[in-house]
Amino acid sequence: MRKIWAIARNDLRIIFREKDIWINLIVIPVILSFVIGYANGAGRVASAPEAPDVIIDVIDGDGSATSQEFLAALRAANPNFVLCPADNDDGDRCELGGAAFDAALAETRLRDQTALALLDIPAGFGTDLAAGQNVEIIYRSNENATAPSFILQAVQVSVQRLGASIVAERVGTAAALTAPGLTLDEGEQAALKSDIRSRASDLLAAQSSYVNEVVSETAGTQTNPGSGGFSQSTPGMASMYVMFAVFPAAVAFMTERQQGTLQRLVTMPITRWQLLGGKLLARFLLGMLQYSIVFAFGYLVLGVRFGNDPLALLLTMIVFTLCITALTLALATLLRSEAQASAVTLLLTLTLAPLGGAWWPLEIVPDWMRTLGHVSPVAWAMDSYTSLIFYNGSLATVLPYIGVLAGMAAVCFAFGVARFRIE
Amino acid sequence: MQNGKNGTLVEVRDLAKTFKGKNGKDVAAVKGVSLDIRQGEIFSLLGPNGAGKTTTISMISGLLAPTRGDARIGGYSITRQGIDAKKLIGVVPQEIALYPTLTARQNLEFFGRMYSMGGAELTKRVDEVLDFIDLTDRQHDKIETFSGGMKRRVNIGVGLLHKPRLLYMDEPTVGIDPQNRRRVLDTVKRLQSEQGMTVLYTSHLMEEVQEISDRIAIIDHGQIIAGGTLGELIQQIGEEDRIFLKVGAAAISEAQLAQLRRSVEGVTKATHDRREIKGEDDAVVDVDGVITVLAKRGRKALPPLLQAAEEADITVLSVEVREPDLEAVFLHLTGRALRD
Numbered sequence: 111m112r113k114i115w116a117i118a119r120n121d122l123r124i125i126f127r128e129k130d131i132w133i134n135l136i137v138i139p140v141i142l143s144f145v146i147g148y149a150n151g152a153g154r155v156a157s158a159p160e161a162p163d164v165i166i167d168v169i170d171g172d173g174s175a176t177s178q179e180f181l182a183a184l185r186a187a188n189p190n191f192v193l194c195p196a197d198n199d200d201g202d203r204c205e206l207g208g209a210a211f212d213a214a215l216a217e218t219r220l221r222d223q224t225a226l227a228l229l230d231i232p233a234g235f236g237t238d239l240a241a242g243q244n245v246e247i248i249y250r251s252n253e254n255a256t257a258p259s260f261i262l263q264a265v266q267v268s269v270q271r272l273g274a275s276i277v278a279e280r281v282g283t284a285a286a287l288t289a290p291g292l293t294l295d296e297g298e299q300a301a302l303k304s305d306i307r308s309r310a311s312d313l314l315a316a317q318s319s320y321v322n323e324v325v326s327e328t329a330g331t332q333t334n335p336g337s338g339g340f341s342q343s344t345p346g347m348a349s350m351y352v353m354f355a356v357f358p359a360a361v362a363f364m365t366e367r368q369q370g371t372l373q374r375l376v377t378m379p380i381t382r383w384q385l386l387g388g389k390l391l392a393r394f395l396l397g398m399l400q401y402s403i404v405f406a407f408g409y410l411v412l413g414v415r416f417g418n419d420p421l422a423l424l425l426t427m428i429v430f431t432l433c434i435t436a437l438t439l440a441l442a443t444l445l446r447s448e449a450q451a452s453a454v455t456l457l458l459t460l461t462l463a464p465l466g467g468a469w470w471p472l473e474i475v476p477d478w479m480r481t482l483g484h485v486s487p488v489a490w491a492m493d494s495y496t497s498l499i500f501y502n503g504s505l506a507t508v509l510p511y512i513g514v515l516a517g518m519a520a521v522c523f524a525f526g527v528a529r530f531r532i533e
Numbered sequence: 534m535q536n537g538k539n540g541t542l543v544e545v546r547d548l549a550k551t552f553k554g555k556n557g558k559d560v561a562a563v564k565g566v567s568l569d570i571r572q573g574e575i576f577s578l579l580g581p582n583g584a585g586k587t588t589t590i591s592m593i594s595g596l597l598a599p600t601r602g603d604a605r606i607g608g609y610s611i612t613r614q615g616i617d618a619k620k621l622i623g624v625v626p627q628e629i630a631l632y633p634t635l636t637a638r639q640n641l642e643f644f645g646r647m648y649s650m651g652g653a654e655l656t657k658r659v660d661e662v663l664d665f666i667d668l669t670d671r672q673h674d675k676i677e678t679f680s681g682g683m684k685r686r687v688n689i690g691v692g693l694l695h696k697p698r699l700l701y702m703d704e705p706t707v708g709i710d711p712q713n714r715r716r717v718l719d720t721v722k723r724l725q726s727e728q729g730m731t732v733l734y735t736s737h738l739m740e741e742v743q744e745i746s747d748r749i750a751i752i753d754h755g756q757i758i759a760g761g762t763l764g765e766l767i768q769q770i771g772e773e774d775r776i777f778l779k780v781g782a783a784a785i786s787e788a789q790l791a792q793l794r795r796s797v798e799g800v801t802k803a804t805h806d807r808r809e810i811k812g813e814d815d816a817v818v819d820v821d822g823v824i825t826v827l828a829k830r831g832r833k834a835l836p837p838l839l840q841a842a843e844e845a846d847i848t849v850l851s852v853e854v855r856e857p858d859l860e861a862v863f864l865h866l867t868g869r870a871l872r873d
């Protein structure tokens with residue numbers, strides 16, 4: 111371990127001897143985060159953007175207290191939900207433009223994606239539910255659209271919650287009635303019923319943290335791309351510059367081979383693991399430093415807020431940097447000369463970064479490109495940052511992205527280690 | 534640690550390396566080399582460029598995996614117990630292998646850590662090495678600001694850091710001026726006499742090998758073609774002297790050479806080399822022709838040889854007689870000069 115650390119420290123020392131290192135590490139990425147962020151709309155909106163409205167049209171054919179209760183639960187599940195037309199205000203949040211809301215208009219709004227989903231609550235919803243019968247809410251979303259399944263999940267959760275409170279009411283009342291020595295008149299029974307139900311409903315709502323997580327998970331799909339500004343450009347440029355910082359390790363391997371120091375190290379009593387470990391550790395640390403610099407600038411100067419889960423943020427930074435480090439090792443085994451290595455790594459950075467959404471949000475590109483973009487580790491990192499920064503995501507919600515990045519890192523690492531030769 | 538019999542520190546057995554060439558053709562760089570290097574001796578591997586010296590050293594220092602064969606260093610197999618074997622070896626590579634943007638001291642300290650040195654021990658040892666290579670006053674300067682000779686000294690210093698029992702030096706005098714070359718040779722001798730170090734030294738220069746070596750192996754085309762002390766090697770060729778007859782631009786026919794061989798007793802070989810001396814614009818300004826004659830007791834053979842030359846219609850411009858040396862051994866064994 112001491113030798114690994116000695117190798118890493120030596121490499122870092124060499125790296126920091128390079129002229130321009132501070133320009134590449136600080137000046138350019140910081141300027142780019144600002145410029146790209148500005149271009150992406152930071153000048154137009156507040157630098158810490160609010161999460162956008164999610165418009166959901168509701169045709170309430172029941173109009174009962176129960177359907178109102180259900181809609182209230184749905185609102186509580188995600189504060190960004192705007193249930194239309196009920197929630198419209200003077201600012202026309204529902205984007206109705208003064209038109210009267212009806213089934214036909216709802217159909218149009220769903221197709222042109224003004225509304226992301228349409229809920230149709232049938233007549234008799236409340237009475238059927240109270241009677242313990244199956245109820246059906248028709249949920250529709252535009253499949254072509256960014257079709258956020260988090261809406262469906264919120265709907266399901268709200269329905270379940272409503273159902274659960276009704277079950278609680280029935281079970282509780284039945285239990286009370288069969289309890290020995292307890293007699294209730296009609297009025298008392300009714301009071302008990304509504305009491306149990308409201309308590310159950312409160313209790314279920316109190317578990318909202320679970321629901322909120324589900325809701326924010328797929329929130330990478332937003333109705334208002336481009337409002338990201340600095341919150342988009344900061345993680346984007348930081349991730350790109352992590353690549354700029356780490357990829358040159360592939361060139362450095364060639365340089366060391368050419369200047370003979372790599373061969374010299376091999377004649378010394380160190381293992382292959384110590385040698386590779388030390389070299390990769392140096393670049394990994396440099397990558398993390400790069401992230402820290404740009405994020406610190408984003409936080410202190412551009413006012414970017416990174417969400418509420420620092421652990422998730424840190425883990426995303428770590429796995430992305432690891433992934434790029436492992437990719438560098440794999441590349442180093444494939445490239446033949448310093449010139450080739452410089453060219454390929456530059457090209458790769460300038461492809462993977464925009465492809466993965468480091469320059470602009472992936473929401474504004476066509477579907478096929480977004481899908482293709484996810485070959486780039488940058489896309490997975492950006493998914494994670496977007497979730498954390500814009501939607502208050504937590505470790506649980508970004509774990510899938512972190513997992514993919516860790517998987518990519520493992521594959522590249524295994525490939526690189528298997529192929530790496532000093533000779 | 535165990536040593537082989539008779540204090541043998543390095544045992545090389547049937548070591549071979551075949552490179553995969555670019556055009557798919559295999560290059561057999563080393564074809565079955567066996568050597569024994571004894572504790573405390575300076576052992577030289579002498580051979581022309583491309584003979585396989587560096588490849589051999591690379592294999593016995595654990596840098597290249599042999600295609601065949603193995604070497605034991607202090608009893609440890611370099612292929613199977615690499616880490617243990619490497620602890621005993623200090624390597625001075627043929628090319629400078631240092632970090633140019635770091636200072637001499639930083640280079641030494643870093644490589645010292647690779648031998649598990651640290652703290653005060655490392656500081657002290659680096660001081661000693663800097664003193665030994667006479668660079669204490671330049672220790673805080675970057676390597677890239679050093680002259681070739683100074684770089685060479687640091688390159689050697691790195692190999693000495695952990696006081697190895699065995700030092701490999703691969704052509705350490707290539708590309709430096711005579712003064713620094715002298716210094717390197719003296720260093721090698723001092724390491725042996727003052728520190729009891731065993732040295733494996735490679736070179737294509739017979740003068741320096743002749744000067745410093747206890748024993749010598751001559752390598753050519755990846756094979757050891759002769760080995761022993763200087764005396765033993767010279768005996769092998771029957772102590773022939775070499776006589777050089779300068780003939781200038783004159784054309785010499787095979788028949789004339791045959792006549793020389795035939796008519797003088799004791800002559801075993803007569804060859805003619807022509808070398809064009811080019812000036813600016815690659816124009817040939819002169820031609821230097823030399824007839825090399827191998828003869829026992831060259832001084833006695835000289836008068837009849839000059840007579841025979843005259844009879845064969847060869848105009849001799851000047852004459853030089855050389856006693857047997859490694860150059861002669863190599864010429865005798867391969868029919869080629871070492872310097873080609």
Ligand SMILES: Nc1ncnc2c1ncn2[C@@H]1O[C@H](COP(=O)(O)OP(=O)(O)O)[C@@H](O)[C@H]1O
Pocket residue numbers: 552553554560561562580581582583584585586587588589
């Ligand atoms: N990595 C390599 N790939 C292919 N051929 C090589 C390689 N290294 C050395 N050779 C060839 O092997 C032969 C021996 O080279 P080398 O050991 O460097 O000789 P020396 O050190 O005696 O000058 C040469 O013909 C050289 O071209």
Ligand SMILES: [Mg+2]
Pocket residue numbers: 586587588627703704
């Ligand atoms: Mg060589």
